[in-house]
Amino acid sequence: MISSQEQIHPNHFAEPLLSWYDASKREMPWRDCGDPYRIWVSEIMLQQTRVDQATPYFHRFLGHFPTLEALATANRHEVLMAWEGLGYYSRARNLHDAAKTVLSKHGGVFPQTYHEIRALKGIGPYTAAAVASIAFGLPHAVMDGNVIRVLSRYFGIQEDVSLPATKAQIQQLADGLLDTARPGDFNQAVMELGATVCTPKSPLCAGCPLSTGCVAYKTGKTAELPFKAPKKKIPHHQIVVGICVDDEDRILIALRPEDKMLGGLWEFPGGKVEAGESRKEALIRELKEELGVEVMPGLRLCEVKHAYTHFKITLNAWICRIKTGEPEPRPKASKKLRWITSSELTEYPFPKANRKVTEALQTWLENRRKA
Numbered sequence: 001m002i003s004s005q006e007q008i009h010p011n012h013f014a015e016p017l018l019s020w021y022d023a024s025k026r027e028m029p030w031r032d033c034g035d036p037y038r039i040w041v042s043e044i045m046l047q048q049t050r051v052d053q054a055t056p057y058f059h060r061f062l063g064h065f066p067t068l069e070a071l072a073t074a075n076r077h078e079v080l081m082a083w084e085g086l087g088y089y090s091r092a093r094n095l096h097d098a099a100k101t102v103l104s105k106h107g108g109v110f111p112q113t114y115h116e117i118r119a120l121k122g123i124g125p126y127t128a129a130a131v132a133s134i135a136f137g138l139p140h141a142v143m144d145g146n147v148i149r150v151l152s153r154y155f156g157i158q159e160d161v162s163l164p165a166t167k168a169q170i171q172q173l174a175d176g177l178l179d180t181a182r183p184g185d186f187n188q189a190v191m192e193l194g195a196t197v198c199t200p201k202s203p204l205c206a207g208c209p210l211s212t213g214c215v216a217y218k219t220g221k222t223a224e225l226p227f228k229a230p231k232k233k234i235p236h237h238q239i240v241v242g243i244c245v246d247d248e249d250r251i252l253i254a255l256r257p258e259d260k261m262l263g264g265l266w267e268f269p270g271g272k273v274e275a276g277e278s279r280k281e282a283l284i285r286e287l288k289e290e291l292g293v294e295v296m297p298g299l300r301l302c303e304v305k306h307a308y309t310h311f312k313i314t315l316n317a318w319i320c321r322i323k324t325g326e327p328e329p330r331p332k333a334s335k336k337l338r339w340i341t342s343s344e345l346t347e348y349p350f351p352k353a354n355r356k357v358t359e360a361l362q363t364w365l366e367n368r369r370k371a
C-alpha cells in the first residue's frame with residue numbers, strides 16, 4: 001500500500017470531491033429526499049442493479065408501497081410481484097421482513113442508529129453505513145465496488161481487492177477521509193465519481209477532481225488497478241423443466257421453499273441434467289422425484305440462457321402430459337403445487353428464466369388456439 005490516511009489531508013480529498021459532486025451529481029428519485037424508507041429501498045435495489053435499471057422498478061415498488069407501513073402490512077406475494085424482474089429475490093424478502101420488524105419493534109419509525117439499522121434483516125455494513133449517513137447524517141463511510149475502485153487507484157493499492165485484508169485497509173482509508181460534516185454527501189460523491197468518472201474501463205482522469213493526488217493517474221496504472229486475482233470459471237448447468245398441461249389446458253406450477261434460492265417464487269418443476277443422462281431422461285426423473293408422477297414429454301417449447309452470480313444455466317422446457325393412471329402430483333420438493341390457467345400466469349411471481357418460459361408458453365397457446 002502506497003499511502004495511508006495520515007499522509008493525505010482529508011481536505012485535499014473531500015473538498016474537491018464535494019465541490020465536484022455539488023456541481024455534477026445526477027438526479028435520482030431517492031436523492032436529497034431525507035426519507036429513510038426511500039433511501040433504504042433504493043440502496044437495497046442498487047446492491048446488484050445499475051441506477052438506470054433500478055429507477056423504473058423503484059417507482060413501481062414505491063407506487064405499490066409508498067410507506068414503510070404499506071410494505072410491512074402487504075403480503076409476500078404482492079411484494080415479490082412488485083419486485084419481479086429485478087432478480088436476487090432474497091433482497092425483496094428481507095426488505096419485507098425488515099419492514100415488519102420496524103413496525104413491530106420500532107413502532108413504524110425507522111431506527112436512527114447505525115447498530116439498530118445494521119440489525120435489520122438484509123442490511124449489511126454497506127447498506128447500514130449508506131442509510132445512516134444519507135438519511136441521518138451519521139459519520140459512517142461506505143465501501144462498495146465504486147469506492148474500492150476510486151480509493152485503490154487514488155492510493156495505488158497493489159494488493160488483490162477481493163481479499164478481506166485489502167478491503168479492511170480500504171475501509172480504514174475511507175473512514176479517515178470521510179467528511180464528518182457531510183457524511184452522506186461524501187459517501188454518495190465517492191460512489192458517483194466511481195460510477196461516472198473513475199469508471200472500470202477508460203476512466204475520465206482529465207476531468208476528475210482527484211487527479212492531482214491520484215497515484216494510479218500519475219503513474220499510468222489506471223488500467224491495472226484495482227487488482228483482482230483471476231476468478232475460477234463459473235459452472236454452467238443444463239436445466240430441464242416440464243410444463244404439465246391437463247385436459248382443461250391448466251398448467252402445473254410449484255412454489256419454491258422460502259429457505260432456498262429464489263424462495264417464495266413460482267416455477268415449473270424440473271432440475272439439473274446429471275452426467276450421462278439425456279435431457280429427456282433427466283426431465284422424466286426430475287418430475288418423478290418432484291411430483292411423484294411419470295410424465296410423457298411432448299413438444300420442446302423453448303431454450304433459455306440465464307446467468308446468476310455464481311453459475312450460468314441453459315434451461316430447456318417441454319410441454320408434458322402426466323401418464324394416464326398416475327396419482328395426483330404431490331409437492332415432494334416444493335412448498336405447494338397449483339394448477340392454473342394460462343391467463344393466471346401473470347399473477348404469480350416467477351424467476352426471470354421461468355418468466356421467459358411463460359412468455360413462450362403464452363405465445364404457443366395463442367397460436368394453438370388460432371390454428
Ligand code: SF4
Pocket residue numbers: 150153154197198199203204205206208209210211214215216217222
Ligand atoms: S484521476 Fe483517474 S484513476 Fe484517479 S481517481 Fe480520478 S478518475 Fe480515478
